[in-house]
Amino acid sequence: MEANRKIIHVDMDAFFASVEQRDFPELRGKPVAVGGSGDRGVVAAASYEARRYGVRSAMASKVARRKCPSLIFVKHRFDVYKQVSSQIRAIFAEYTPLVEPLSLDEAYLDVTENLRGLKSATLMAQEIKERIWQTTRLTASAGVSYNKFLAKLASDHRKPNGLFVIKPHEGLDFVAALPVERFHGVGRVTAEKMHRLGIQTGLDLRQQTEAFLRQHFGKSGGHYYRIARAEDQRPVEPDRIRKSVGSENTFGQDLDTLAEMQGGLAPLMDDVWRWCDRTQVFGRTVTVKIKLNDFQILTRSRSALLPIRERAFFEKVAYELLEENFPLPRPVRLLGVSLSNLEDTHPYEGKQLTLSF
Template sequence: MDAFFASVEQRDFPELRGKPVAVGGSGERGVVAAASYEARTFGVRSAMSSRIAKQKCPQLIFTKPRFEVYKQVSSQIRNIFAEYTPLIEPLSLDEAYLDVTENIPGIVSATKLALEIKQKIREQTNLTASAGVSYNKFLAKLASDYRKPDGIFVIKPEEGAAFVAQLPVEKFHGVGRVTALRMHELGIRTGLDLRQQTEAFLRQHFGKAGGHYFRIAQAQDDRPVEPDRIRKSVGSENTFIADLDTLAEMQAGLLPLIDDLWRWCHRTSVYGRTVTVKIKLNDFQIMTRSRSALLPIRNRAMFEQMVFELLEENFPLAKPVRLLGVSLSNLEDSQPYEGKQLALPF
């Protein structure tokens, strides 16, 4: 979906249409969750601090997020997808992979099918979507970002290698800013540069991810679309209105995050073995600490104790804290067979 949160706000509130809109908090410590295309022309981006966003675009209009509305619209779009294929892998509320090799209407052309889905989304939600069509997930993702908003871009099998070769590495899905800088230091600036490296060299410098970079440089990606993709982690974080200085203040700030995650665990019957605490200082330096248990943590008191111990390991801190976060990973379903059908070998 194109600028999803901001587009929903502009759809529902006509006075916002054609204006630079940011979904998020407008306060000094606020963060932009989404920006309309009008705001993006000024350089406003998601995850940008609201203070910087207002400097870039003084006329920027902030609106508070309405996540329940976004979830409803996302569900409506997911229902449209389901009319075409059961193989849907959601990435977020506004993005998904669809495997349409065999599709319900029996449409032979993936491009025609994508255009039909885009049209149906527009008719039913009055919102626009962009589509990337290709023969693997990596290329489809690249293509989906290529002609936004309201665009469609197709990368055919014979075009994949050449398309990847000319792209800057920072355009690759999964290559973040820090990784791109490391690649630049190694003389790797384009897909072609990446393709000329050996897998051993890339693994030496980027670890396990090096194998992935080696394959995508060849335009290869064998990952299937996984409709029942297991969530790898769940987290909650908060940027505080005022910096926190003392251990007691930080413990108090962590309690709502602990409660938030524990409610999710209780509701889903999914528990984690690894606890991670994230600390962002007021100079934006980020520190993380993790600890794993032998078994999934199903006791809230133990969860809280692990969080507080990880926090205390960082003391004394050099500077006050602006953000705290808690996450759980190595998740396991405590009811793995309930409501699930097993595949039996016949």
């Protein structure tokens, strides 16, 4: 039964920014943003001191600077963040093999059966938090519950450095009182649509029929119907397959010509192919993303029957997708390219790549 499961969600606190403050004492206690400081830059992470001014990740740097004139920008150091993430995951592995990483700084752990033989998931979460602090000198927040949805809500509830538990008999009431915008998976646009429909809280959401929610939100309606009832049967998947790999760049100056855009796309394809070559995981679908300087987004995709294993072919398709958008109505601010429908290519060894577009 779902109520018998013990799930922990661990989320590092302002991870990138906290690593910078740990390594550079002069940044401690100050508002810090990891990301580019230029007019076209974007905040990748913000310290809690910066968040008090309303600075958030994915915010344009110029907007962040307006909100917090004393904001200190630092360049990212992804190699360091990955190293710290590996230390944290090594700690998780001492408690359970059922660890589902979501990113460098958060993961689900199923500790129903665990390697330490501990019965209390709450004590385990506390111990993990302490081990993370001792090893990295960074704080983490943890949520404990009987499913992934509630565990994620719980870890958000008392950040930073928090620990919160939602017991089986508490799930329905906790969800009922929560504003829908606090639900993981309900973004700003969806929340606004729910508000227009008179849905403000989890209780309001629970009062809707599944048919009504599917009518207004498509396939996601079924998901909203279940989480409003604190239901989430998803297992913790330690071997969760990555769905896509991509790279994008916001340019310092708008691009006007096809030649400029082809030049801007080339290093992005390098990034994607380097990952594919290293992991030997390749995709069937190529997607090119174009953001114009009025923030309109254009995307084009093309798929093959089998994974694309030749870099030259990947580049050919990406350039063709780029050209298909011409002529463009406005200059280009951002370009991106991705491969999705990823597959392990080993079963295809020795087979001829048959393409169908």
